[in-house]
Amino acid sequence: EGGWYRRDIAYRALCRLAAPARPVVGIVMGSDSDLPVMQAAAEWLESMEIGYEFTIASAHRTPELAASYAQGARERGLKVIIAGAGMAAHLAGVIAAHTSLPVIGVPLNASSLGGLDALLSTVQMPPGVPVATMGIGAPGAKNAAVLAARILALADDRLRVRLEEYAAHMAQQVEEKNARLHL
Numbered sequence: 511e512g513g514w515y516r517r518d519i520a521y522r523a524l525c526r527l528a529a530p531a532r533p534v535v536g537i538v539m540g541s542d543s544d545l546p547v548m549q550a551a552a553e554w555l556e557s558m559e560i561g562y563e564f565t566i567a568s569a570h571r572t573p574e575l576a577a578s579y580a581q582g583a584r585e586r587g588l589k590v591i592i593a594g595a596g597m598a599a600h601l602a603g604v605i606a607a608h609t610s611l612p613v614i615g616v617p618l619n620a621s622s623l624g625g626l627d628a629l630l631s632t633v634q635m636p637p638g639v640p641v642a643t644m645g646i647g648a649p650g651a652k653n654a655a656v657l658a659a660r661i662l663a664l665a666d667d668r669l670r671v672r673l674e675e676y677a678a679h680m681a682q683q684v685e686e687k688n689a690r691l692h693l
């Protein structure tokens with residue numbers, strides 16, 4: 511009894527040990543089965559030296575935990591929340607209902623509907639409670655991290671410069687590929 515809840519707590523403790531100090535981005539996901547995909551967001555944040563924390567909290571299986579996570583997020587120092595979930599993906603919306611921080615939703619492919627179910631569940635928020643919804647799966651998870659960084663960079667010039675360098679690096683990679691095509 512209470513196994514799911516205890517498992518969530520254990521995962522949260524484990525993941526916090528692995529995460530960098532002073533998290534400003536909260537990555538929350540509906541299940542441990544979402545972790546391999548949401549890892550894409552964590553890896554990108556790490557590459558930019560942005561602190562993050564991982565939490566498993568389900569809108570349906572642990573609704574109280576999802577609400578209290580969001581309610582305490584600002585006080586814990588978080589500035590942006592990334593929420594990834596599959597199937598009837600209400601997690602990002604529930605998080606957005608319980609905080610005034612910006613919430614970025616990542617729909618995940620966890621059913622025979624290929625993630626379209628999660629996309630529609632995440633994006634179709636009622637007016638007044640926005641969730642910035644990314645594409646399905648790992649590309650969406652990575653973009654969630656980039657968007658979180660852009661939000662943080664509004665008040666952080668060093669991060670803004672790093673983002674400009676990142677964009678320049680991507681452009682340079684394309685130019686190099688073009689140069690090889692014309693050899």
Ligand code: RP5
Pocket residue numbers: 539540541542543544568594595596597618620
């Ligand atoms: C969602 O249901 C989770 O976000 C996950 O994507 C999906 C399946 O969860 P598990 O049954 O794998 O725990 O709430």
